[in-house]
């Protein structure tokens with residue numbers, strides 16, 4: 393049974409949840425993705441077409457991993473902004489970038505994906521990693537990212553998705569139903585967070601539907617790339 397907070401309560405719930413799990417987030421993310429998250433983030437930044445010297449935005453940046461990946465690509469003459477509304481996730485991000493060689497090229501900002509504090513046409517690209525599933529209104533977040541990207545720039549999401557190969561699909565959902573609650577038990581204090589992870593993934597739009605929403609938000613050349621058999625997907629579009 394799916395048990396999610398209402399749209400009105402989702403922001404408060406999500407922010408408190410990430411504030412609570414911030415200290416363990418990177419470890420759990422690596423374990424749950426079997427370390428594949430790094431290559432998926434690289435793929436996202438490759439698709440973002442960020443150039444050396446470019447100006448990138450990473451929405452729902454969390455602990456800053458995708459933000460740093462953008463910064464590597466933008467290089468010494470580039471600049472990247474990471475935005476998140478969880479103060480504790482941002483605190484971990486600050487710790488993570490402390491010894492990063494390009495730390496001075498990263499700006500971390502506390503803000504809301506539903507109302508980005510930037511002027512229209514500011515960035516060369518906007519990425520969001522495992523973020524759209526967590527916002528109260530996916531379409532508003534996509535439109536906000538599209539608004540702040542310059543014409544020709546890409547908007548890209550990396551998130552959990554829905555595998556489509558028949559047998560793999562059944563096996564995946566079976567494992568997902570068992571694995572996530574087991575993790576919740578293991579980290580008993582965070583059972584609600586793992587229930588939420590499971591429930592939010594179940595109701596998140598299929599990657600093809602998300603690509604259609606990107607188009608509805610006015611983006612062109614929209615498409616999706618299934619990774620790991622569609623367990624996660626990258627959805628992208630370009631501002632005309």
Ligand SMILES: C[S@@+](CC[C@H](N)C(=O)[O-])C[C@H]1O[C@@H](n2cnc3c(N)ncnc32)[C@H](O)[C@@H]1O
Pocket residue numbers: 403406407410421451452453454455456457458475476477478481503504505506520521522523526527528
């Ligand atoms: C699953 S984490 C992803 C972190 C990071 N992008 C990554 O690749 O690991 C989701 C992040 O989205 C943030 N978030 C959720 N809703 C948000 C919103 N409306 N505005 C800003 N940040 C939000 C949470 O605080 C959390 O840090």
